[in-house]
Amino acid sequence: METVTIIVPVFNAGPYLEPCLDSILAQTYQQLEIILVNDGSTDGSAQICEDYRAKDPRVRVIHKKVGGSGVGAARNTALPLVTGDYVLFVDNDDWLEETHVESLYRALKEQDADISIGNFTEYIDDRGAFRFHLQGEDYFQKVLTPAEWFDYQYDARQGFSQVFTVPWTKLYKAELFQDIVYPEDEKVEDDYTTWKLYLLADKLVYSHAGTYFHRKRSTSVTKTVDTVQVFPLRSIQERVTILSLIGFDVAAELRAYRWRLQLHRDSLLEAGQMQDYQKCLTLIKILDKWT
Template structure:
């Protein structure tokens, strides 16, 4: 088998058939499909078994519901192929996605290949915006892809748009952190920090489904998880001795985190209730770079009222601009 495709499954009965069918009908047939049932409470577990009975390339694992990061880690553990891909159970892929990514990673001798995707929202298909040049990024050029991941997820922080080398994952001991938010960004960051050859292609191969729930609403119960992300990023870029190289990106992510918490607290609770959490963050090593970013500068100087007012003004300006 050339490629292992890992699909975490949790209460996905509404979309699972479309997802799995799109994988089983791939033009590249030398694949294995790992359905990781994360202790679903609907019929997803049974549906996984039914699919395994239809296709011998499918293996099903029923695990304790700890979260999507654990499900993906289990998928990596049980997979057998030299290349690994990830597909979310409410999405689907173009029939030649595996063939296209596999061909590109083998011919370019890259450690990863990322494609474009289509966002599906309420039946409307929206192509993603092309940000970086379509080519092979070598050695120091990989930093361009890494920089693009910060400050809002951008376009290369999602794991489902790529193909990965098992050897890189195993040799560098890369795994999904115990996060319920931005876990794929953190995984991709560490993976790319271990790459010296990455290819980006123009082909739109993945269909990413967005439900009608607002982004803010989906985040309101993840405040604690959102606060973990800058810590994880900071720990990685210090581990790989590249804090100086990615200091601007680090601050961009910190600023985005502050904005997210402000928006959530402003809409669903009193901002002051969670203001104390801001004070717990302690990025002493990166504080010297705070002059590059207004929000982080106010944060580091502990100017909480000034920061609060500034975020409110930004919110009003953005509202006026949209009109």
């Protein structure tokens, strides 16, 4: 059997870490390598990592000396240590249906794909309720080229746009990560990275099933950082450039870029950062003139 490496960045996960790790150990696909990167936790998460290493030989633990460096740095720490054939990411407060890895793996192998993508079920922690959950009758599967998958990037229905951006809910061939580096100086790193993995792939398979359970908390990164950090300019500028050079249709990207410019313009003005505000204003004026 081929090995799937599961990478879990860990930072002060509190009561959520054990359910997360239990769901990983209970996977029906058992040929796993589990890398836990403890990012200097101070709440007992480090001990939980050690307890799981002691109980299961598939678990490896890396303790970072400098804590709080972020999930991008944690992933960068883990990726050179991967010995598996495939890579899958799990956030330390989420959990998996027991067939999550097996279903993604089966779809990838059956379709000879490079990345197997699934959807997710969203759980609102503060309310103790699921926002949406895909049922068995909702299931479908599609084989896609990277260009076809980019059509889902701004589709908000049933979480498609979030599925496109996040690193989890996916099984990747490990070789795709050979030169991938997650940014370590950004609050939200996936907008800079996940799309590049799609372009390095030749074939993708999407399975419309929510076997990954994503916990939304009031302390989640996307809840505690500014909206402009969730929708950065530099990442979409890079994306538009690359997609243009390889001949993709960038009309949707350009609309999104204009929207992000307006978002940054308003935020910068409110914050009194006038030079950066004027830079955004100039770009918007140029776009208004020529498009």
